[in-house]
Amino acid sequence: MKAPHAPRFRYATSQRLRLTIPALLALAAAEPTLAASCAELNGAQIPAAAIALPTSGAKVTAATLAPGGGSAPQTFGPYCDLSVEIAPIDRSAPNIRMRIVLPEQWNSKAMMYGGGGYNGTVPNVAGNVPAGPVDQPTPLGRGYAVFASDSGHVANPLNPGDFAWNEEALANYGHDALKKTRDTAMYLIEQRYGQPPVHSYFAGGSTGGREALAVVQQWPTDFHGAIVLYPAYNAAALDLQFGRITRALAALGAYPSLEKRSALLEASMQACDGLDGVRDRVISNQAACNAQFDPATAKLNGRPLRCPDGADTGSNCLSDAQISALKVFDTPIRFSQPLASGERGYPGFNTWGTDLGRPGEGLQAIVNRLGLNTLQPDYPMPVHGTGFAEGAPYHSGFWDEWVRYFVTRNPAFNSLTLDPANLGPWQARVDALSLRQDVNQTDLSAFVANGGKILMAHGTSDQLVSTRATADYYRRVQQDMGVGQTRRFMRYYEIPGYAHAASTVFNAAWDSLSALENWVELGIAPKRQVVTDTVAVPGRTRPLCEYPGWPKYKRRGDVNDASSFVCVKSHQGRH
Template structure:
């Protein structure tokens, strides 16, 4: 074996200054600049479920900002579209924020309701602490998608007539979004995340359960809040509530809803032993609180005779 002292390439490397070595290391890690990712194609082979590949549609460098304690460093804001197999199916729109000071971790945000909008991946996790930095501020690469359709407020479930769009909403978009994001993270930093997490509530909580069950090796952990796991029962309940509120005089005003909330807080806030503005013992509240018999500041919440006589009480139709 050639001694190190007689190897000219080794001697040249040893003469590099620490700054030069650091620059070389940075160049090997950061494979692409933010703007170089614009238009970047993600091959279908890189996505673990059938698709027609994906493409970066926007790549915008964002300066550091925010207000303490939720400040963040400079980052690259990417938008991409994952193309469907069925030409009639909508694309999956996604967003990925890539901090300049990456902590070598990634986090995926879930959606809500019927999805149809891209979550604010530069923001906080659901119910996240406001006195701590957001995931982006902590150095996470954060991403999420609209699950494969654009929300239609007049017909929120109409996307489900397309089989691929329905499968994307149910679970497939989760895998497609994750794989596309990992590909782009590797393109940006020259390395895959060392650890990845998922955070979501309601529909996002259901999605969190889906990813850890169906693709257990893709994530190292999940924050699962109030998962909307029984979609059929939930949809039937939405229908029941809608029909009830559609009855003449039944829909309460904002003022009446505020009165209902105050009455519920007065009856239930302390049931967990602490009056902190949060109803934590929901089961006990359900057993105790009845709008028909509840009190608001010592007076009945029900309007006199059940008629709609004030903004600080509820009529029988509203109850």
């Protein structure tokens, strides 16, 4: 795909490549070498041979030298902003749209961002890593070349799963687009600066967290480190759990209103908040709460949370049908036969103490959409507004899209009729999807041999990706590679009160990138990591505890200061 008058570029191999890493970083920051100007990159062709997976090559469709911007301390200098399209093999498949920003003052590093949900939009490459702190520069502000893609399709707001009609688009979403995007970015970085990055990192949450683990597992020498938040790593298994929960909530009288969910959260707080040594509206000893809280016997302000005789008689109590549905949320699904990926089921969620939705605006409205939303699941799946996230629970819309476009490829199919635990005639199709969507390899030795490090974190109040699933993956890695070896390259933290990307209980901010840089580049392992709340009590801090630890109050000191807590371990109940 060579266009006429395409600019010629040189691969620079110079004395700079033979410098030590610290000297190279210092030189790059002080005197960036620009092998090609931003304008010269406009219209540039990236040959298919430069991309390891099959494509028809790529092309820079726009190149703009942008001025610096941002607000202190998250300012950034001038950068070259490139829009790129990677052409498919199948002409009916969509292009992969990507964006890469190349700062004038380059630090010789690269950062790739993952997506979210069904993808379909290019993430903000000038923004921060997931749960990044507002008092530290973004990767672009630090001098990183930053890039991301839409994973190979443009999202349809009403039906974000409909791209799966096309096999190449589906494969790109599975994980192929990650490699294609990365290789294209590396080509352009070399053209711009005359050399490849010294260090490359990946950061993502949810689907982006799955993508972070995908690149670590599939292409272990491409990245030196990964920031992995609330990863939907076993996505096919998760989709099936979504279906189980959706079917339970769709039962007659089973869907709890916002007011009822608010009552459940308050009852959970009254029962479990003090289990960590202090009543601060954050349940830190989640395992103990899971073990002892039962909505059927719980109290709210001294009165039973269960409605009298189990009937639906008020907004401050739960009926038996609602309690039954919520207990489905709390418990695992077990498949009648293992998926081809090896997954045998999917755990329940930390339902008790999680904000599943309550009356409110602003951030609360976002939390509501990611929780149980405002409409009961039904056929067709109810929506209002402009997208499937407006109406039925987010996970119900996700399940419905997956069944209609990924599994059956029948837009009229009633997803409530498919039994996620007993797939019957759909078993083979779901098996095939699991091989594309589940990234559950636990032998990460090739990544470790390349010096790779992983920082993984998950909020205990996540309502879309189960914290228990992430803990299970971490334990699998420990079992496969050994506890000691795992700790040499990986950390897993659980953040009490943090939900799926946003929380009104404890909205976490963590300087994970500095911790990862120090570990990879300087050999300084993470110690005494701290997470900061940005919403409920802005500025309060808690220690990040290595799993299975949780922060217990010392019974003295400022309850809003991390130094007043100590990390303890507990194996009580379900994690």
